Every structure is written in structure tokens, then in C-alpha cells.
Amino acid sequence: MPEAIDLDVVRQMLPGTPYGTGVREIRPPVPFDDEAFEGMLARNPDDQEVWGIAYNGKTRHERQRFTIAHELGHFILHRGQQWSFNCDKQSVHTGIATLRDIEREADDFASNLLMPGDLLRDWISNQRIDLHVLSAIAKRFQVSFEALCIRFIKFTTQRAILVYWDNGYVKYEWRSSSAVKTRARIRRNADPQEPLPGTLAADASVDQEWDGTEMSAAIWCPEEARHMKLREFKHSFGARDRVLTLLLLESAEPRAWDRSWQDGESFDSFDQFVSNGQLPVR
CATH class of the missing domain: 3.30.450 (Beta-Lactamase)
Known part of the structure; x- marks a missing residue:
């Protein structure tokens, strides 16, 4: 049965990989209790080798995981384009094509990170599908x-x-x-x-x-x-x-x-x- 990706391990390992070149640390994600807030990735203005992630602490655990994975997607895919990303529910629907595209790319990244296609494909191909089965997989992936x-x-x-x-x-x-x-x-x-x-x-x-x-x-x-x-x-x-x-x-x-x-x-x-x-x- 598939297991959940450990996002904290991913966060800690990234600075030591080619995807984290020039970065010493991604600090542990911090909650921000504002209903209008979704998530944020930002570079430390006092130390350019340090980045931080914030998420809405009032949302469900599964939503928090998706937000953190989304911000990790920005880190890997987009941090060369800008120093901060303020993500909200409207960003993916904005009329600004560049912003809309990078938000959708970060969403796609989060989906792939949290629900790896090879594991999901193997699991759903071996049994008769109903909502009980899909719910059980969602719980194991924590999505x-x-x-x-x-x-x-x-x-x-x-x-x-x-x-x-x-x-x-x-x-x-x-x-x-x-x-x-x-x-x-x-x-x-x-x-x-x-x-x-x-x-x-x-x-x-x-x-x-x-x-x-x-x-x-x-x-x-x-x-x-x-x-x-x-x-x-x-x-x-x-x-x-x-x-x-x-x-x-x-x-x-x-x-x-x-x-x-x-x-x-x-x-x-x-x-x-x-x-x-x-x-x-x-």
C-alpha cells in the first residue's frame, strides 16, 4: 500500500541537491492563521541563502500538506524568477498569464509529489474501484x-x-x-x-x-x-x-x-x- 511522502525530509534534503544550488537552508514551514491566506515562499532578505515557507494554519492537515508541497514546487521550478511567492485561491485563475502558469505548475508539482503516479497506477490497477478504495488511498497519501x-x-x-x-x-x-x-x-x-x-x-x-x-x-x-x-x-x-x-x-x-x-x-x-x-x- 502506498505511503505518504515525508515533506520535512524533502525540505531538508533539497539544499544539498542540484535543485537547491546556492541555498543553505529551507526553514521549517510556519503556520499563519489568516483565512484569506493560502501559502508563501520567500527568500530571507538578510540572508540570501535561506528561504522560508508559510501556510494557512487553520486549514485541514491535507490542505496544509498540499500548500507546503506547492511552495516546494515554486522553490524548485521558479525561484530563479523572483524572490517571493504569495499564493492564494485566485492566483491560478488570474488574467495574468505568467502568474497563472507558474501557480498551475506548482499545483501540478504538488500533486505529483504527494501522489506519485507509479504508486497510484500500481495500486488502482489491481482491484475493483469504488469510493471506499479511493478514500483509503487518499488517507494513506494524506491528501x-x-x-x-x-x-x-x-x-x-x-x-x-x-x-x-x-x-x-x-x-x-x-x-x-x-x-x-x-x-x-x-x-x-x-x-x-x-x-x-x-x-x-x-x-x-x-x-x-x-x-x-x-x-x-x-x-x-x-x-x-x-x-x-x-x-x-x-x-x-x-x-x-x-x-x-x-x-x-x-x-x-x-x-x-x-x-x-x-x-x-x-x-x-x-x-x-x-x-x-x-x-x-x-
Whole structure:
């Protein structure tokens, strides 16, 4: 079973690697209790060989770990560009392309650091997937359930679609590579998109369905043949205003006329970081 990456060991070892050239120390992360604050990486103005990390101490443990990993991503990828990084929830959506790009790169790095793709791929390929399995992996990696589900979509070989609903409307939709190859996509019924009739997502009486309910895939995906099935899973957060839907579809062949999926995957920044050695786990 995968274990959690020890971020403190990563922090301590970086100055002694080529990725920490010119840096003597990254000080232990410190909490900053301000709800509007997410995280920060900054160079010590009095000692240019020392860097520091701060994070929101009021957030959940999993969020704190992601923030620290995000700041380590800035350290490795971007510290040559500027001496401080003030990260908040809006940075990734800003209209400033450079800022938006580096924040997304740091997010990608954090995801790869905390949920190594090789470990996740090995684990999910050996068992029947449901939300119990994904929740257990999230706990072992010490990441949020939502973050693990997104990561699952990237690495699963199954045709899978993940939809996040916020107050009854789609906030985002992720499709696995095999879902893209076979043009599996959900039916559009409004703008903004609302849950489809006949689905668990639309059933207010169902808060959780972690084992999965089988139904015709065409209920969700109009281009699927009538004989195709899928399993729908549902997880409602807290006040039930936020909901995750996971759809696992039966296998199908790629659509012969659609070759857009052949563009290939991008090379993760984290993959480049670890290509010269292993990171510690605990």
C-alpha cells in the first residue's frame, strides 16, 4: 500500500541537491492563521541563502500538506524568477498569464509529489474501484479525497468521468484518457450544467453512494450505445452543497474518426525532478 511522502525530509534534503544550488537552508514551514491566506515562499532578505515557507494554519492537515508541497514546487521550478511567492485561491485563475502558469505548475508539482503516479497506477490497477478504495488511498497519501479522485482520473486505464457540482451546477469535469479517446462525455442540458434527470447526482434523497449504482451509460453520455453500462458513484461534502460524481464506464474502442487524443501526455515537472533519484517516503 502506498505511503505518504515525508515533506520535512524533502525540505531538508533539497539544499544539498542540484535543485537547491546556492541555498543553505529551507526553514521549517510556519503556520499563519489568516483565512484569506493560502501559502508563501520567500527568500530571507538578510540572508540570501535561506528561504522560508508559510501556510494557512487553520486549514485541514491535507490542505496544509498540499500548500507546503506547492511552495516546494515554486522553490524548485521558479525561484530563479523572483524572490517571493504569495499564493492564494485566485492566483491560478488570474488574467495574468505568467502568474497563472507558474501557480498551475506548482499545483501540478504538488500533486505529483504527494501522489506519485507509479504508486497510484500500481495500486488502482489491481482491484475493483469504488469510493471506499479511493478514500483509503487518499488517507494513506494524506491528501484530500477530491485531490485523489482527480489524480485517479489521470492515471486510470478505465473510461472514467469525474464531475464536481457546486450548489447544483458543474464547477469542473475531468475525463480519463480512455474516456477522451472514445468520446465519452456527459449530456449537456443547460448553461450552467445541472445534474441530469434519472441520475444519482440529481436525486436529493441520496447523499452518498460509495459502492456504485449500475445504469445505462446513455443516461449520462448520449453517444454511448444503449447496451453500454456505467457505475455512478456519489459523495456529498458537509452541507451537501458540494458533490462529487464519479462515472466508470464499460470498455469501448476508440472512435476511428477522432485522432485528437494522439497528441500524447505532457511531461510532468515532478517527473523531471525525480528522474535523477528517489524521494523519501514514510
